[in-house]
Amino acid sequence: MDFRTEFKPLTVQPEQIEGKSFEMINEEIGEHSYTDEQYPIVQRIIHASADFELGKSVLFHPDAVQAGIRAIRSGKKVVADVQMVQVGANKARIEKYGGEINVYISDPDVMLEAKRLNTTRAIISMRKAIKEADGGIFAIGNAPTALLELIRLIKEGEAKPGLVIGLPVGFVSAAESKEELAKLDIPFITNIGRKGGSTVTVAALNAISILADRV
Numbered sequence: 001m002d003f004r005t006e007f008k009p010l011t012v013q014p015e016q017i018e019g020k021s022f023e024m025i026n027e028e029i030g031e032h033s034y035t036d037e038q039y040p041i042v043q044r045i046i047h048a049s050a051d052f053e054l055g056k057s058v059l060f061h062p063d064a065v066q067a068g069i070r071a072i073r074s075g076k077k078v079v080a081d082v083q084m085v086q087v088g089a090n091k092a093r094i095e096k097y098g099g100e101i102n103v104y105i106s107d108p109d110v111m112l113e114a115k116r117l118n119t120t121r122a123i124i125s126m127r128k129a130i131k132e133a134d135g136g137i138f139a140i141g142n143a144p145t146a147l148l149e150l151i152r153l154i155k156e157g158e159a160k161p162g163l164v165i166g167l168p169v170g171f172v173s174a175a176e177s178k179e180e181l182a183k184l185d186i187p188f189i190t191n192i193g194r195k196g197g198s199t200v201t202v203a204a205l206n207a208i209s210i211l212a213d214r215v
Contacts (some may be wrong), residue, residue, distance in 0.1 A: 008188045021047055032056060037065045041189065041207040048203035049195075057192040059182050064163060065211065067187035068137060071162035072212035075099045077136040078205065079129040081122060081146040081168075085139050088202035093209040099136075104128045105143075122146035130159040137208075139165045142202030144173035151180050165204050169197035 025046050034042050039059050046055035057201045061067075075098025080086045094101060101176045104110050104125040114121040122143035129138070130153055138161045147166045153159035166181045168174045171194060178190045188206055 001055045008100045009160060018047075029055065030051065034058075034060075037211075040148065040211065041065065041204050044203040044207040049104075049197075054191065054193075054195045054200065057195065059188075059190050059192065061186065061188045064187045064189050065155060065208065066188075068163040068165075068208035069212040071135060071137050072099060072209055074135070074162075076162055077102055077133040079133045079136055079138045080102070080201075081105065081125065081138075081140040082142040084198035085141050085201050085205070086176050088198065088206075090206050090209055091141070093206075093213050096213070100127070102133065114213075120145045123149040126150045126153065126159075130161075134160055135162045135204065137161065137163045137165065139169050139201050139205045140171065141165075141196060141198035144168045144177040146172060147177040148173065151177070151184065154184060154186060161186065163187045163189070165201055167196035167201045167204065169195060 010196040021045060025043055029046070029052060042055050042058050045053055046059060072094060077099055078089065078094055080101055080103045081177055082105060083103050086101045089101050091101055105121045107128070110121050110124045110128055114124045122145045126146050126149040130157070138150055139148070150159060150164065163184065164181060166178055166188060167190060168177060173193050173195065178192065179191045181188050
């Protein structure tokens with residue numbers, strides 16, 4: 001192969017690139033058990049990661065998609081564990097219904113409290129978030145400790161999120177935190193294993209907001 005030959009993309013139009021990508025995903029995914037309601041979320045997760053194994057590992061609570069739609073249309077807050085989720089999410093669709101996306105991990109009071117208690121800012125940020133985002137969407141893509149703390153708060157009746165998108169990535173407690181989330185009888189979107197991350201969390205959140213914005 002002559003690598004000096006100029007490569008020409010199939011298209012340079014954003015809408016056409018996305019459409020072609022979705023066509024390729026539909027062709028390559030093969031058999032799956034996702035419902036028509038769930039599949040758009042999985043499709044966007046695969047689109048964001050180019051990882052079919054990750055896409056096929058996604059788990060849904062039966063009410064997850066509708067709960068997310070209700071939360072957005074009701075103007076509930078979205079809480080992200082890190083700024084990367086906040087930056088990647090489509091704010092316009094969430095703000096259209098009166099909601100907003102908040103991240104607390106870098107707040108001065110969170111940093112001070114984490115230092116005082118000798119714990120992670122992710123944990124303290126969840127303790128702060130539940131006081132300000134009752135019924136909202138918690139989108140966790142980076143910090144397993146944030147997800148584990150949120151799960152603890154849910155079990156103790158202190159937190160009542162509308163939907164938890166728990167897709168943290170990593171080797172320490174990531175898979176375990178998602179296993180614990182999947183045991184809860186609350187609306188959740190998660191996956192099996194170590195894979196995940198802010199990018200796929202954003203993809204899931206954006207997919208929900210697209211569905212919420214459809215008439």
